Amino acid sequence: QVRLVESGGGSVHSGGSLRLTCAAPEGTFRGYCLAWFRQTPGTRREGVASIDAGGRPRTYYADSVKGRVTISRDNANNTMYLEMNSLKPEDTAMYYCAATIWVCTAAFKETNFDSWGQGTQVTVSS
Numbered sequence: 052q053v054r055l056v057e058s059g060g061g062s063v064h065s066g067g068s069l070r071l072t073c074a075a076p077e078g079t080f081r082g083y084c085l086a087w088f089r090q091t092p093g094t095r096r097e098g099v100a101s102i103d104a105g106g107r108p109r110t111y112y113a114d115s116v117k118g119r120v121t122i123s124r125d126n127a128n129n130t131m132y133l134e135m136n137s138l139k140p141e142d143t144a145m146y147y148c149a150a151t152i153w154v155c156t157a158a159f160k161e162t163n164f165d166s167w168g169q170g171t172q173v174t175v176s177s
Contacts, residue, residue, distance in 0.1 A: 052166045053078035055148050060171030063138055067175070071133040073148030073168060078129065080104075084155035085124055085131045086164065089144035089173075096147070098159020100133060111157045116142075138175045145170040 059071040071087065086101035100122035101111045110122050121134040131148060149164035 053080070053083070053150055055150060055166055055168035057146065057148050057168040057171040060146060060173045062174040062176065065139055065175055065177050067138050068134070068136045069138065069173060071135070071146055071148075071171060071173075073131040073133075075129040075150075079126075080124060080129050080131065080150065081126050082152065083150040083166075084153060084163075085122075086149045086151075086155065086159060087122065087131075087133045088147045088149055088159070088161065088164075089142075090147070090170075091144045096161055098161070099146070101155040101159060102131070103155040109155065111155060111159070113159070135173075138173075140175045140177045143173060143175050145172050 053075050056074050082104050084103050087099040088096045090096040102108045102122045119137045124131045147170045148168045150166040151164040153163045
């Protein structure tokens with residue numbers, strides 16, 4: 052497991068942008084599949100985007116965010132990013148970063164991830 056710390060959440064108007072950051076201050080991301088999940092009260096956590104550990108990392112996106120978000124990673128600095136554009140009110144949620152030694156898949160299987168951050172809140176107003 053690796054300790055993860057998210058930042059960058061906030062409140063924006065519809066159509067705005069945010070950049071979320073996930074850092075591993077005491078460990079390394081090398082070799083891990085990294086992902087962003089989000090959750091609203093009373094709902095299940097859903098996968099948003101993931102990026103695998105390869106030299107040319109593959110990325111996966113939920114249909115609800117395709118074309119609006121970009122996930123990236125900087126292994127040298129143990130940092131992962133989620134660039135979110137054209138935000139909508141339905142993007143409002145607590146966003147969590149996660150890591151796993153398992154390979155990334157488009158299924159965003161939450162139980163595969165054993166390292167989680169504390170979350171950062173994103174609020175989009177109409």
